[in-house]
Amino acid sequence: MSKPVLFAACVAAAALANSGAHAACDKMDKVTAAWLPIMQTTAYYVAIEQKLFEKACIELDSNKMESPNQIIDALIAERADFGPPGAAAGIAMIAESKFPGKLRVFGLQGGGVAVGRINDGLIVKPDSPIKAFADLRGKTLGHVPGIQWRTISRHMVRSAGLDPDKDVKLVDLAVAMQVPAVVGGTVDATLSLEPVGSIAVASGKAIRAMTNPVAAVIADPFYSGASVMTTRFLKERPDVAKRVVAVIDEATDLVNADFAKYKAVLPTYTPMKADQLELVAQPYLRGFKDLNDNDIKSYQALVDIFIKEGVMAGPLNVRDKLLTKIDLGN
Known part of the structure; x- marks a missing residue:
């Protein structure tokens, strides 16, 4: 078979395969997501690029947010069905304390000293x-905008023997503005999520004075990100919710197994540039099927800090806020 004929045959076969995949879907279920352009969201980027949502018969309405608060606000107001990996783990529980029964957590993301992430x-x-x-x-000190990282920053300052109300000025800074703010002298330092640290190191104009400082103080591993869905979405469209969880779990497995391959998607979704990928740090991602008692204990430690800092009422048991296999009909 000549090369032109072989090429045409391959194209035809691919088209047939794609049409068959779409034909397997009686309909495409629309799902709205709200996400933040950080490393913890990597599995979501991969799910999009690998068309895992389409393969699961899901039409995705994907909305990038500028701060963690915006994600949880969208979920509570039911403008979004789920927050992919990287939604604010602490703010989710603050919202739950104010509006009990509105959210379910189905994954955790962060890093830690012991796990090397x-x-x-x-x-x-x-x-x-x-x-x-x-x-x-x-x-x-600059930090990610919103109550979650304001509270974590206050706790870190307090744990170092300083008064966060008197000794240090805390400033909300959008993720993309953090390295420029340090380099330009607008702030003296930032407490930043990845990929900001990797961008700083790659630029040569800033450094990490400390790596994983929060894990050293609150919990190791430390989870500041979570995958979150609304209970309304879960109750009204359980089959679709189950498919969303399966997609994120599949993408999480892909990233964990071969981060070197899949990190190529990062410049499309985060401030990371292609020539900075060599230095980017791999996040610690925990899918729904992998969550264990140690993960839950670490998450509880974060929530306890929010209660201690007076930004939410307690006690609150995070185990009660996690999605269960029973919720998914398993």
Whole structure:
């Protein structure tokens, strides 16, 4: 068979396969997602690029948000059905404490010292005298906008022996603005989620003074991200919700098995540039099927900090807020 004929045959076969895949769907179920452009969301990016949602007969309405609060607000207001990996784990539980029964968590994302995965870093200029949170007296610290990272930042400052109301000025900074703010001197340091630390190191204009500082203080591993869905979505469209969980779990397995391959999607969805990929840190991703008692214990430690810092009422048992196999009809 000549090359042109062989090529035409391959194209025809691919078209037939694709038409068969779509024909297997009686209909495409529309699902709305709200996400943040950070490393913890990598499995979601891969699910999109690998067309896993389409294969699961899901038409995705994908909405990028600028802050963690916006994701949870969209879920509580039922403008979104789910927050993919990287939705705010702490804010989700603050919302649950105010509106009980609205959300279910079906995955956790973060990093840790023991697992060798970077979640966050204290970012400073290369010549900065700041080596730890104790060095922030009289300084300005930027963080991801919203109550979650404001609370975590306050706790980190307090744990270093400083008063977050008197000794340090805390500033909300959008993810894309954090490295420029450090380099330009708008802030003295940032407590940043990946890929900000990797971008900082790759630029040569900033460094990580500390790697995974939050895991060292709150819990190791530390989970600041979560996969979250509304209970309304779960109750009204359980079959679709089950497919969403399966898609995210499949994508999570792909990323965990071969991050070197799948990190190529990051420049499309995050501030990371293609020439910075070599230095990017792999996130620690836990799918629904993999969650265990240690993960839940770590998540509880974060929630307990929010209660301790007075931003939510307690007690709250995170185990009661997790999606279960029974919820999915398994």
